[in-house]
Amino acid sequence: MNDQYTIFVVDDVEAGRRMVAAVLGQDNSIETFPSAADCLARLASKVPDLFLLDVDMPEMDGYTLCRKLKAGSATSRVPVIFISALANLDACLAGYDAGGDDFIVKPFKAAELKQKVAVLRRSAEGKVALEEQLAASDTLANLVMSNLDEYAVLIRFLRTLNGLEDYREVADEMLAMLRAFGLDGAVQFHLPGFELTLSAAGESRPVEVSIFRLLRSMETLVAYKNRLAVNFTRASLLVNNMPLEDAEKCGRLRDHLAIAVETADAKLAAVRNRVENLATKDDIAALLQTVSRTVHQFSEKYETARYNSSETVRLLLSELDLLLNSLCLSESLENSIRQVIRTRTDQLIEAFDFSADTEKTLLNVSQRLAQVLDPAAGAPAASAR
Numbered sequence: 001m002n003d004q005y006t007i008f009v010v011d012d013v014e015a016g017r018r019m020v021a022a023v024l025g026q027d028n029s030i031e032t033f034p035s036a037a038d039c040l041a042r043l044a045s046k047v048p049d050l051f052l053l054d055v056d057m058p059e060m061d062g063y064t065l066c067r068k069l070k071a072g073s074a075t076s077r078v079p080v081i082f083i084s085a086l087a088n089l090d091a092c093l094a095g096y097d098a099g100g101d102d103f104i105v106k107p108f109k110a111a112e113l114k115q116k117v118a119v120l121r122r123s124a125e126g127k128v129a130l131e132e133q134l135a136a137s138d139t140l141a142n143l144v145m146s147n148l149d150e151y152a153v154l155i156r157f158l159r160t161l162n163g164l165e166d167y168r169e170v171a172d173e174m175l176a177m178l179r180a181f182g183l184d185g186a187v188q189f190h191l192p193g194f195e196l197t198l199s200a201a202g203e204s205r206p207v208e209v210s211i212f213r214l215l216r217s218m219e220t221l222v223a224y225k226n227r228l229a230v231n232f233t234r235a236s237l238l239v240n241n242m243p244l245e246d247a248e249k250c251g252r253l254r255d256h257l258a259i260a261v262e263t264a265d266a267k268l269a270a271v272r273n274r275v276e277n278l279a280t281k282d283d284i285a286a287l288l289q290t291v292s293r294t295v296h297q298f299s300e301k302y303e304t305a306r307y308n309s310s311e312t313v314r315l316l317l318s319e320l321d322l323l324l325n326s327l328c329l330s331e332s333l334e335n336s337i338r339q340v341i342r343t344r345t346d347q348l349i350e351a352f353d354f355s356a357d358t359e360k361t362l363l364n365v366s367q368r369l370a371q372v373l374d375p376a377a378g379a380p381a382a383s384a385r
Contacts, residue, residue: 005117009030009052010038010051012034013054040068051079053081054083055084063095083104084104177260185237187237188235226240234268235265316345
């Protein structure tokens with residue numbers, strides 16, 4: 001029982017506590033509390049793996065309790081899911097500011113709650129490994145560029161971006177740029193059939209994904225308190241700590257980030273085109289193999305048909321000789337008949353002798369497909385002509 005995933009549920013409504021316990025109790029160890037004070041008292045002897053906090057509670061609401069949990073050394077890293085009756089931007093940001101990892105809106109479905117718990121459980125397990133890798137990685141030191149000014153940070157990002165060929169690499173480089181600027185935030189890429197949301201901790205919390213989706217429908221630059229969202233067609237950036245106390249610096253950073261995200265947006269389009277071109281080349285390569293096989297099969301079938309036709313003509317002429325001999329015709333008349341038949345059969349065979357032209361056409365198609373796959377290989381042949 002000790003290895004079970006432990007969840008503390010805090011809700012002043014007994015029906016709410018019972019519902020959550022019924023949904024999650026089969027696969028998890030559930031403890032329920034009618035108030036924030038009861039939950040805090042229990043933490044002296046037990047720390048759970050996850051908190052489920054109702055937002056609207058008397059004395060101490062869910063947001064306040066979450067801040068206390070995040071301030072405590074034993075509970076600061078334990079994920080929190082808020083249970084809320086609201087799903088607007090203010091509610092999302094309030095939970096985000098308090099340190100929450102996700103929220104679920106009442107009334108909720110059992111499957112939805114189970115999925116959110118499973119996602120946070122996997123995320124928590126992955127963060128441990130990620131933090132160990134970051135601590136041991138030499139690249140962490142390279143990300144700290146305190147000796148460079150803001151323009152150098154932007155130039156470095158643009159130069160590095162030019163050599164990247166993977167969506168995850170682009171996202172990591174954008175987060176590295178944020179850290180170099182002394183900023184904290186997250187990045188989201190949204191392309192047809194593909195979405196990636198990352199923060200400094202790795203895969204973003206579901207609440208961050210929700211905030212991105214709300215902000216994406218707004219303008220290119222959206223300022224909300226000390227936050228800044230930069231939105232382009234394929235890339236969005238969310239900054240959580242813009243230096244509002246320094247208006248000049250804040251303006252410079254806003255300009256730098258707009259340039260960076262717009263450039264990253266163009267890079268994402270280039271990466272997508274490269275992926276699609278590679279897929280097209282694979283299709284052409286497969287078609288080239290099909291054409292080559294067709295040329296070979298056609299040649300074999302034609303040679304067989306040509307042989308059969310020649311053999312048929314030979315038998316025809318042989319039977320004609322026997323027939324003419326039996327008719328007792330004059331020699332000159334027999335020769336004339338034989339000559340007419342030979343001429344016409346030769347003309348008939350020649351009329352169907354298009355093998356060389358057909359094979360040449362198919363080979364030309366094959367060569368042109370090969371040149372599409374490798375233009376450099378096709379250049380010498382073109383100059384030779």
